[in-house]
Amino acid sequence: MNPSHAAPHDSPFPMSEAAHRLQTGTHDDPFAVLGPHFHGGSRHVAVFHPGLAGLEVLAHDATYPLARHPGAPDLFSGPVPGEGPYRLRATNGEGHVWDFDDPYRFGPVIGEMDEYLLGEGTHHRLWQVLGAHVREHEGVAGTHFAVWAPNARRVSVVGPFNGWDGRRHPMRRRGATGVWEIFLPGIGEGEVYKYEILGADGVLQPLKADPVGFGAEHPPATASMVRDIAGYGWHDGEWMAARAAHNARTAPISIYEVHLGSWRRRVEDGNRPLSYREAAEELVDYVHDMGFTHIEFLPISEHPFDGSWGYQPVGLFAPTVRHGPPHEFRDLIDAAHAKGLGVILDWVPAHFPSDAHGLARFDGTALYEHADPREGFHRDWNTLIYNCGRTEVANFLFSNALYWLEEHHVDGLRVDAVASMLYRDYSRPEGEWIPNIHGGRENLEAISLLQRMNTLVYGEVPGILTAAEESTSFPGVSQPVDAGGLGFGYKWNMGWMNDTLDYFAREPVHRKFHHHQLTFGLLYAFSENFILPISHDEVVHGKGSMLSRMPGDDWEQFANLRAYYGFMWGHPGKKLLFMGQEFAQRGEWDYRGQLDWGVLGAGRHAGIQRLVRDLNALYRDTPALHAKDCEGDGFRWIEAGAGDICVYAWLRQGGGDDPPVAVICNLTPVERRDIRIGLPWSGHWCEVLNTDSAAYGGGERGNLGGVGATDTPSHGFPASALLTLPPLSVLFLVPEA
CATH class of the missing domain: 2.60.40.1180 (Golgi alpha-mannosidase II)
Structure with missing residues (x-):
């Protein structure tokens, strides 16, 4: 008899309970039931696919119909002779027929060594294993998905390709690692997806974006997006070989801090921000012309809320899609390096937002965060705090730091809100924080995380730098870890910034009473490797612009600002200036618009811009002004x-x-x-x-x-x-x- 007309056979193994669990989306081991299985020496194939009128297996140039399970209308099974690959042919109620590969016929992708390191929580390059990877597996093109959710009963990949139905593609649990994986044939670049997670308590979680996803939809949409990050053709070998000299304590380092969404906009095109490729020309050329040595970007990681400026990221491994896909972000880095500019990213390991699609209670438990709000909730920002003492969470953050440095050739990381990490009582009243094991206020786990992160990235990626935004007098921030320090290359000098801005904001007639505000900083100027920061934080929240903070009439304001910049560039320490302040923008920075470039038509604004350009040139070309900054x-x-x-x-x-x-x-x-x-x-x-x-x-x-x-x-x-x-x-x- 022609196999294509063979009568359906019942499966020789009991399916009633498994069928019910598959039908209801509660099965935690779908690969034990679905796909090919041998029983009594013969192969049987089981497929779960809702909404079909019929399903057949294509194998060995023959067709084998599968029977619908009587207790589960969406489960099909039947015998398929032989071994080796097969495909499926589906027919829907309208008679439409299509062929596809069965995800459950493919073996695991994650190897034994990866599995061992994942289980141990020491896989420092998580992005090479977790996330969504476009690849060929067992001769078929598709995407491999893997996610850490150790307390879940079931994890499924969902998206338009399966009608967002979590019953369609439940994943394979990888033993004690807490990792779930599946290879989905036919899925490729640009497909959107999320994870549907059934918690340990049997409660279905909100659909979750991929913690290690490389791309995302445009906000306010929140799904992850498959992005193929392999095979980028870098052209920056000369820069990479020499960048250690550009990041050294003895080098001139003058940083232009940028919020890419509001540096410049295409007003004629819906007021959209620049793309990465547009910035690769316009921004890079401008920063080079102005004589800065580095560009520092406010967080590029994907974030749901524009008003957070990126400091509440959800997709730590995804360059925000607001400006283009990942390879175009690399175009921007490559272009900067071609002009001799280093690139620093703001990095946020201190906290994350509580958005339902993010890391919060990811698998139905406090997985990435502390369970106790006295340890796990930031009152100031309404965000959650990473549980740095959990090995897997610390490793997630280590891996993310390495990811930006290795995969995207970023030259440095500026770590945000370090003070909030160092102290358990940060911005907390008495009785609303938990002391450490010694009864103290220091967050020993976070301190260890920062030390290990710095040790790892400096050891693994030659020539990079790290910098800490640390607003207290915590000792040894930029001292080596083996000497008891945190291991950062540099520390922002927040004390210098506060004192000097306070002094210059005063009417000159009163300055003689505050003389110490400009001299005090020299008592500790060489206790750390300092960066002098005039950052975005100084021109928001009602503080005005640098120009508006200067006293006097218009002439005096400009003169004071010129003097301040002269004082800053002559003072020991590396330099950082937020965009717009180099030409004395009059208004306070607004992330929703663009810099007020129109003021450059006025002479004094252009004069300030020319001064900053010349200060940068003098600083760069004069070793006495930079070689012993520290x-x-x-x-x-x-x-x-x-x-x-x-x-x-x-x-x-x-x-x-x-x-x-x-x-x-x-x-x-x-x-x-x-x-x-x-x-x-x-x-x-x-x-x-x-x-x-x-x-x-x-x-x-x-x-x-x-x-x-x-x-x-x-x-x-x-x-x-x-x-x-x-x-x-x-x-x-x-x-x-």
């Missing part, structure tokens, strides 16, 4: 006690044969003549930058390009010079070669 012997006070007239002066030194730089500040609106300043030797000193230059919008006062120092001792130096100090200005002097 070394005490690179700085020496000349004048720190002239508080009554608000004059400050110091010497920057690079060591060796590098000429020193004298930096002199007059922070009152009064021109001061014949001010004697001590210098290390006599001769002509060139005025290489004057913030009062007419080119910057100033009054063109100063010393006609230089001064002559005589052998008249002053300020503990063997020589000195008489200077004219323009009002609200900073001068940079270097000895003539």
Whole structure:
């Protein structure tokens, strides 16, 4: 008899209970029932597929009809002679016929070593195993899905390809690893999906996005998207080989901080933000022209709410689709490297949002977060806190750090909200936090996580940097882990930022009473490897812009801002400036719009922009201004006690044969003549930058390009010079070669 006309056979193994569980979506081991199974020496195939009028197996150039199970109308089974691959042919009620591969005929994808490391919680490259990977498996193209959900009864991949029906593609549990996997043939790039999870208590969870997904739908849609991240053709080999020198403590590091969604918009095209590829041209060219050495992006990871600026991410492994797919994000990185620019990403391991489609109670339990809100809930941000003491959660975060550095060639990570991680009582009243095992307030698990993360990334990825936004005086943030530190390369100097901004916001007549605010920072300036940050946090929430925070009339505001930038670039420490402040944007930053580029038509704004460009060039080209940013012997006070007239002066030194730089500040609106300043030797000193230059919008006062120092001792130096100090200005002097 022709096999295609063979009568259906009942399965020789009992199916009633299994059929009921498959039909109701409660079966936790679908591969034990579905797909090919041998019984009594013959192969039988079982398939669960709702909504079909009929189902057949195509094998060995023959057709074998499958019988509908009497107790489960969507379960089909029957004998299929022989071995090897087969396909399925389905017919629906309208008579439409199509062929497809049975996911349950494929073996596991995850190998033994991966399984071992997953079970141990030490697989530092989780993204290579978990998530959705476009691949060929057993000769068939499709996508392999894998997700960690150890307390789930069932996990299914759902999407348009199966009508979002969790009964269609329940996954295979991989033993004690807590990982579930399935290979879905025919699924490829651009397919959207989520995970349907039946919790340990039998309660169906909200559909979940993939924690290790590489892409997502455009918000407000929340599904993950299959993205093939393999095989990108990088062109940055020269940069990668040399980048360690660009990130070193001795290197000039001047960072332009960017929120990509609001740097510039296409107003004529629905006010949309730039794509990654547009930014690869416009932003990269601009930052290069301005003389910055690095671009730092506010978090690029996928996030549901624009107003979080990316600091409440859901898709830690997915570059936000707001600007394009992952390979176009790589185009942006590649373009930056081609221009000699490093790229730093803001990274958020401190917390995550409680959105239903995210990590919150992912498998029906407090999996990624602490169960106790005294440990697991941030009052300030209404977010959940990672359980850093859980091995698998710590490994998830380690892997994510490595992912951005390895897969996307990112040059550094700036870790957000480190202070909130270090202290269990952070922003918590007495009685609403749990002490550590020693009864203290330090979060020992988070401290260990940060130390291990830094040890891992510095050990595995040559030449990168990490930086901590840490707002307390926690010791050793940028000290090596083996010396008891946290192991960061750099730390944001929040104390310097607060003190100096407070000083410059005061009317000059009152500044003499706050002289210490500009000198105090030098008492600890070399205790860490500091970055001086004027970040996005300083131009939001009613604080205004940098220009609007300066006192006085319009002229004085611009002069004060020029002086502030001169003071900042002359001060020890690497530099960071948030976008828009380099041309003195007048309004407060608004993430919903774009920078006020139109003000560049006004001379003073263009002057500030020209000043920042020149400060960057001077800083980059002058070793005395950067080589010992983090070394005490690179700085020496000349004048720190002239508080009554608000004059400050110091010497920057690079060591060796590098000429020193004298930096002199007059922070009152009064021109001061014949001010004697001590210098290390006599001769002509060139005025290489004057913030009062007419080119910057100033009054063109100063010393006609230089001064002559005589052998008249002053300020503990063997020589000195008489200077004219323009009002609200900073001068940079270097000895003539």
